Amino acid sequence: MRTLYLVFISIFVGINAYSQIKISGKITDEQKNPLSGVQIHIGESETISDANGYYQIHSLEKGNYEIHIFLDGFNELIKEINLTQNQTLNFTLSKSVMVLEESVITHIHQKNVNNVETVNQEFLQAEYSGSLAKSLEKIPGIQAMEIGSGTSKPVIRGLGFNRVLVAENGIKQEGQQWGADHGLEVNPWSVEEVKVIKGAGTLEYGSDAISGVIALNNDSKPLPNSFSGDWILFGRIANQAIGSSLNLRHRKENFFYKFSASYTDFADYNIPTDHIVYLTRQIPIFNERLKNTAGNEHSVSAQVGYTSTDFESVLTVSNFYQKIGFFPGAHGIPTLDRVQDDGDRRNVEFPYQNVNHFKVLSESTLRFHPNSLKFSFGFQNNQRQEWSLFHTHYGNSQTLPEIDPDLELDFNLSTFDAQVKYQHQFNRKNKLNIGVQSQSQKNSIKGYNFLLPEFTRFNIASYITNEWEINPKWNVNYGVRFDHTEIEIQPFYDNYLYEFLSQNGNEQADEFAQRSQHLEKSFNNINGSAGILFQPNSNLDFNLNLGSSFRMPTAIELASNGIHHGSFRHEQGNPNLDTEQGWTSDLKISYHPQSWNLELNPYFYYFSNYIFLQPSGIFSPLPHGGQIYKYSQSEAMLTGAELKIEKKFWDRLNAFVSVEYLYNRQITSSNSTDYPLPFSPPMVFFTEWSYELVKNKGFVKSLEISADAKIASKQERIAQNEEITNGYTIFGAGIKSELNFNQFRANILLTADNLTNEKYFNHMSFYRALEIPEMGRNIQLIVRIPFGK
Incomplete structure (x- = not known):
C-alpha cells in the first residue's frame, strides 16, 4: 500500500x-x-530583460494571459496570448519620445502626466545654432537669452537665470546662473537627449525649477559587443567659426566606455549696422563687426560603466x-579708441571672461525586480x-595688485551633490518614488573689484511622489517635498572705498565701505504638486498640473553690492529676502489624428513674493x-499660452507652426x-x-529642403531700466542630406539664417542695453560622419 501511494504521488508531481x-x-x-532592463509582467509573474534583451519566465499554468511589456522612453506593449506549451515570444518596442523626423517634431501617444517635451540627439544636431539653449528654441515656450557669439542662456516662459534649472544625468548644473553674461557650460555635441519639463511637474528637482x-x-x-562613433565638422560665416567634435562608444558584454571631445574657434561676429547708440551717444562699428567678441571653447568628457540585469554603474568625468x-562698451563707456578696428578679427583683448567647469558624476542602480535603488553623486568646480x-575708480588710493593685476573678478564655486532614490512598484500601474537629496557649496572670490562676497551653502531635501494609472484613460501623479537650506555669507570691508569717500568728506564712508555684512540664514519649505492625464481616445490627451513652487534666494540677491557689468548698474542685495514662493497651473491639450499634431498649452503662475531689482x-x-x-520682493503674476501645429502632406511635405504669447506684471499697492x-x-x-526631394535613390538616402520665418511683435511692456524693442521678421532656409557610399555614411546640413x-x-539679449543688434546673415555647414556598427 505504501509503495502504491508513493507511485501515485510521483505520478501526480510529474504530471503537475x-x-x-x-x-x-x-x-x-x-x-x-x-x-x-525591460519589465515583463504576465499573470502574477514578472521578470526583466538582461543586457542582451533576453528574458524567461517559468512555472506558468496553461491558459489565456495578458502580457505587459514596458520600459521608460518606450510605448507600453500589451498583448493577449494563449499558453499550451513552452513558447519563444520576441517583442519589439517603439519609442515614446519626440523624435526629429524630416525636420518636424512628431508626437506619439504616451502616458506622461507631466508637461514634458523630449528631443533626441538628431534634433539637437540638426537645430544647432551656436549654443545648446539656442538649439532648443523650436520648442514652444523656450527662448534663448543672447550673450554674444555662440553663447546664450535658456529662458522658459520669460523666466530665466536661477528660475530655470539645468541638470545633467539628474545632477543640477551649478555655476553663476544669476548673471546675464554667463552661458551654459555644456558641450552640446555630447548631449544625447533633452527633456524640457514645464509647469508644476518639477517637484523632484527642487529650488530653481520654478519655471521649469x-x-x-x-x-x-x-549595444553589446559594439563599437561606434561619429565625427562632426562645422563652420559658420557670421563669426567665422570653425569646429570639430568626436564621439566614441564601445561596449563588451557588460562593460562599456564613451568618449567625447570638441573644439570651436570663432572671430568677432558681424552685425548689420555701422553704428550703435549708447546713452544717446553714437558709437561707430567698423566693418560691421562687433569688436572683441571672438573666442574659443573646448571640452572633453569620458564615461565608463558596467551594466547588467541587476546592477548598473556609470562614472562620468x-x-x-x-x-x-x-x-x-560692456565694461564702461566705449570710447572711439577702444572700438577702433585693430586689424585682427580673432584676437581677444581686454575685457574678456574665462570659464572652466569641471564635473565628476557617478550613478549606480540596484534592481530588486521590479523595484530599484539609485545612488547619485556629483562634484563640480x-x-x-x-x-x-x-583701472580704479578711487583715484590714487587703490594700488596695482602684485599677482594677476588685471584680474577684475574671480568666482570659484565648488559643489558636492548626493542623492538616493528608491522606486517601489506595487504593480505595473502604481509606482512610488522616495528620494533624499543633499548639496554643499563653497564660493571663494578674488580680483581688484568687488560684486559678490564669499559664502557657503547647504541644502537637504526629501520628497515622495506616486504615479498611478487608475484605468487606461486616467493617470494621476502627485507628491510632496520638504527642503531645508542654510547659507552663511562672509563680511567684506572695502578699504579703498573708505579712503576715497573719507578724502571726499563723506560722513557715511565707514557704512558704505562695509560692502557685505556677516549673514547666516536658514529657509524651510514644504511644497506639493498633482497632475492628471485624461486620454479619452488614442488621438486626444488632456494634461493638467497644479502645484506650489519655491526658490531659495541666492547669494547675489542677499549680499551683492557692486557694479554688475552683466546688468550695467550698481546692484545691492537684500539680507531680509524670504523664499520666493508661488502657485503654478498648467494645462496641455494635444490632438493628433493621423498626420496631424495640434497642441494648446495655456498656463498661469502666481508669486506671493517675487524677487526683482528695484530702483x-x-x-x-x-x-x-x-x-x-x-533686490526687493512683491506679488507678481505671469500667464500665457503656447500653440503648436504640425502636419504631414503626401509623405513628403512637412509643416510646423508655433505661436507663443506671454503676459506678466508685478502686483503692488x-x-x-x-x-x-x-x-x-x-x-x-x-x-x-x-x-x-529625394528618397533612397542611389547613394542619396534622403535630400530635404526647408524654409522658415520668425515674426516677433514689438515689446512695449517693459520693466524698469529696459528699452522698448521693435518687432521684426527674419527668414531662413536649409538643405539636409544623408549619403551612403557602401560603408561610408555622411549627414550634411546647410542652413542660412537672417537671409x-x-x-x-x-529683447532678452545681454547687449540689448547697448543698442547692439543681433547677428547678420549667417550660413552654417555641419557634416556628421558616423562610423562603426
Whole structure:
C-alpha cells in the first residue's frame, strides 16, 4: 500500500511539473537593437530583460494571459496570448519620445502626466545654432537669452537665470546662473537627449525649477559587443567659426566606455549696422563687426560603466573651458579708441571672461525586480573670471595688485551633490518614488573689484511622489517635498572705498565701505504638486498640473553690492529676502489624428513674493555707479499660452507652426508701479516647411529642403531700466542630406539664417542695453560622419 501511494504521488508531481510552462524570448527596439532592463509582467509573474534583451519566465499554468511589456522612453506593449506549451515570444518596442523626423517634431501617444517635451540627439544636431539653449528654441515656450557669439542662456516662459534649472544625468548644473553674461557650460555635441519639463511637474528637482527644468542626458548604453562613433565638422560665416567634435562608444558584454571631445574657434561676429547708440551717444562699428567678441571653447568628457540585469554603474568625468571677449562698451563707456578696428578679427583683448567647469558624476542602480535603488553623486568646480586692464575708480588710493593685476573678478564655486532614490512598484500601474537629496557649496572670490562676497551653502531635501494609472484613460501623479537650506555669507570691508569717500568728506564712508555684512540664514519649505492625464481616445490627451513652487534666494540677491557689468548698474542685495514662493497651473491639450499634431498649452503662475531689482532712488557712493538697484520682493503674476501645429502632406511635405504669447506684471499697492517683469519675450510666430526631394535613390538616402520665418511683435511692456524693442521678421532656409557610399555614411546640413540681413534686436539679449543688434546673415555647414556598427 505504501509503495502504491508513493507511485501515485510521483505520478501526480510529474504530471503537475509537466503542466508548468516556460516562455522566453528577446526584446528589441524598432532597429532590432536589444533592450535591457525591460519589465515583463504576465499573470502574477514578472521578470526583466538582461543586457542582451533576453528574458524567461517559468512555472506558468496553461491558459489565456495578458502580457505587459514596458520600459521608460518606450510605448507600453500589451498583448493577449494563449499558453499550451513552452513558447519563444520576441517583442519589439517603439519609442515614446519626440523624435526629429524630416525636420518636424512628431508626437506619439504616451502616458506622461507631466508637461514634458523630449528631443533626441538628431534634433539637437540638426537645430544647432551656436549654443545648446539656442538649439532648443523650436520648442514652444523656450527662448534663448543672447550673450554674444555662440553663447546664450535658456529662458522658459520669460523666466530665466536661477528660475530655470539645468541638470545633467539628474545632477543640477551649478555655476553663476544669476548673471546675464554667463552661458551654459555644456558641450552640446555630447548631449544625447533633452527633456524640457514645464509647469508644476518639477517637484523632484527642487529650488530653481520654478519655471521649469532642462534635463540633459548622455547616459545611454552602447549595444553589446559594439563599437561606434561619429565625427562632426562645422563652420559658420557670421563669426567665422570653425569646429570639430568626436564621439566614441564601445561596449563588451557588460562593460562599456564613451568618449567625447570638441573644439570651436570663432572671430568677432558681424552685425548689420555701422553704428550703435549708447546713452544717446553714437558709437561707430567698423566693418560691421562687433569688436572683441571672438573666442574659443573646448571640452572633453569620458564615461565608463558596467551594466547588467541587476546592477548598473556609470562614472562620468568632464571639463568645459571657454574664453570669450566682451565688446569694450560692456565694461564702461566705449570710447572711439577702444572700438577702433585693430586689424585682427580673432584676437581677444581686454575685457574678456574665462570659464572652466569641471564635473565628476557617478550613478549606480540596484534592481530588486521590479523595484530599484539609485545612488547619485556629483562634484563640480565652476570658475569664472573677468579680466580687464587694471583701472580704479578711487583715484590714487587703490594700488596695482602684485599677482594677476588685471584680474577684475574671480568666482570659484565648488559643489558636492548626493542623492538616493528608491522606486517601489506595487504593480505595473502604481509606482512610488522616495528620494533624499543633499548639496554643499563653497564660493571663494578674488580680483581688484568687488560684486559678490564669499559664502557657503547647504541644502537637504526629501520628497515622495506616486504615479498611478487608475484605468487606461486616467493617470494621476502627485507628491510632496520638504527642503531645508542654510547659507552663511562672509563680511567684506572695502578699504579703498573708505579712503576715497573719507578724502571726499563723506560722513557715511565707514557704512558704505562695509560692502557685505556677516549673514547666516536658514529657509524651510514644504511644497506639493498633482497632475492628471485624461486620454479619452488614442488621438486626444488632456494634461493638467497644479502645484506650489519655491526658490531659495541666492547669494547675489542677499549680499551683492557692486557694479554688475552683466546688468550695467550698481546692484545691492537684500539680507531680509524670504523664499520666493508661488502657485503654478498648467494645462496641455494635444490632438493628433493621423498626420496631424495640434497642441494648446495655456498656463498661469502666481508669486506671493517675487524677487526683482528695484530702483532705489539713492545715488550710489561708488564712482560712476549711478543709481542703486536693490533686490526687493512683491506679488507678481505671469500667464500665457503656447500653440503648436504640425502636419504631414503626401509623405513628403512637412509643416510646423508655433505661436507663443506671454503676459506678466508685478502686483503692488499702486497700479503705477505694476511694471512688467524684466526680460519678457514678445509674442512670437514661427513656421517651418520642409520637403523631401529625394528618397533612397542611389547613394542619396534622403535630400530635404526647408524654409522658415520668425515674426516677433514689438515689446512695449517693459520693466524698469529696459528699452522698448521693435518687432521684426527674419527668414531662413536649409538643405539636409544623408549619403551612403557602401560603408561610408555622411549627414550634411546647410542652413542660412537672417537671409535678408535684417537689423533687429532680441529683447532678452545681454547687449540689448547697448543698442547692439543681433547677428547678420549667417550660413552654417555641419557634416556628421558616423562610423562603426
